[in-house]
Amino acid sequence: MVIGVTGKIGTGKTTVCEVLKRDYGAHVVNVDRIGHEVLEEVKERLVELFGESILEDGKVSRKKLGEIVFGSEEKLKKLEQLVHPLMRKKVEDIVKKRSGLVVIEAALLRRMKLDALCDHIITVVAEEKKIIERNESAKERLKFQKDVIPQGIVIPNNSSIADLERKVKEVMALIWERHESQGENTEEES
Numbered sequence: 480m481v482i483g484v485t486g487k488i489g490t491g492k493t494t495v496c497e498v499l500k501r502d503y504g505a506h507v508v509n510v511d512r513i514g515h516e517v518l519e520e521v522k523e524r525l526v527e528l529f530g531e532s533i534l535e536d537g538k539v540s541r542k543k544l545g546e547i548v549f550g551s552e553e554k555l556k557k558l559e560q561l562v563h564p565l566m567r568k569k570v571e572d573i574v575k576k577r578s579g580l581v582v583i584e585a586a587l588l589r590r591m592k593l594d595a596l597c598d599h600i601i602t603v604v605a606e607e608k609k610i611i612e613r614n615e616s617a618k619e620r621l622k623f624q625k626d627v628i629p630q631g632i633v634i635p636n637n638s639s640i641a642d643l644e645r646k647v648k649e650v651m652a653l654i655w656e657r658h659e660s661q662g663e664n665t666e667e668e669s
């Protein structure tokens with residue numbers, strides 16, 4: 480079973496995924512991390528697009544690249560056009576190889592069309608003031624995530640971590656129930 484965990488920056492996706500790993504044995508695919516791997520693979524093209532200033536000790540500096548692309552929608556689009564297809568392919572390959580519970584953690588699940596790989600989707604939401612309270616630098620990136628809207632089952636995360644963990648348990652019970660009844664329906668059809 481594949482579950483997508485999405486939501487805007489700083490809403491609590493990683494915290495939810497940690498619970499899914501610890502309590503449900505999930506294999507978590509962190510799409511941000513896959514993006515980091517891809518940056519090195521396309522380093523030359525990145526230099527052509529954004530200039531030598533993105534390099535630090537010969538490596539792509541995510542900090543410098545971030546300062547460039549999160550200052551211009553057009554530049555961010557150029558970066559995405561380059562890296563998203565390669566990232567998507569890596570995620571697809573992992574999902575194909577893995578059995579058991581696989582979780583795809585991605586703010587941009589829908590924008591990257593990774594939602595198509597998921598049997599169930601959880602969106603973690605939080606009030607903007609909570610997000611910024613937890614991480615001041617999230618403010619800038621939120622401007623580039625207007626398309627990150629709830630999909631599937633929504634988990635609000637405005638209270639304590641203990642409350643979040645409780646909600647994850649409830650949602651997982653619901654997902655198992657739905658999953659089993661979907662399985663039964665498929666068997667009936669065949």
Ligand SMILES: CC(C)(COP(=O)(O)OP(=O)(O)OC[C@H]1O[C@@H](n2cnc3c(N)ncnc32)[C@H](O)[C@@H]1O)[C@@H](O)C(=O)NCCC(=O)NCCS
Pocket residue numbers: 487488489510511514515518540541542544545548555558559562584585586587588620623624
């Ligand atoms: C611009 C880069 C180099 C900045 O690296 P940095 O280490 O600072 O951030 P990191 O990759 O860990 O992302 C942290 C968060 O920023 C937000 N974010 C990243 N990329 C984007 C984007 N294209 N649009 C909107 N938000 C984004 C997400 O909420 C993400 O969880 C990097 O984010 C990048 O290469 N982005 C393009 C690939 C991508 O879309 N990744 C997000 C996949 S969900």
Ligand SMILES: Nc1ncnc2c1ncn2[C@@H]1O[C@H](COP(=O)(O)OP(=O)(O)OP(=O)(O)O)[C@@H](O)[C@H]1O
Pocket residue numbers: 486487488489490491492493494495586613614636637638639640643
């Ligand atoms: N309910 C909560 N109460 C207090 N702090 C929280 C709560 N949920 C998450 N946090 C903290 O807020 C920060 C952001 O949470 P987390 O990393 O899980 O979000 P994320 O959606 O994965 O963020 P990002 O998009 O940056 O990867 C973390 O420091 C986390 O420990």
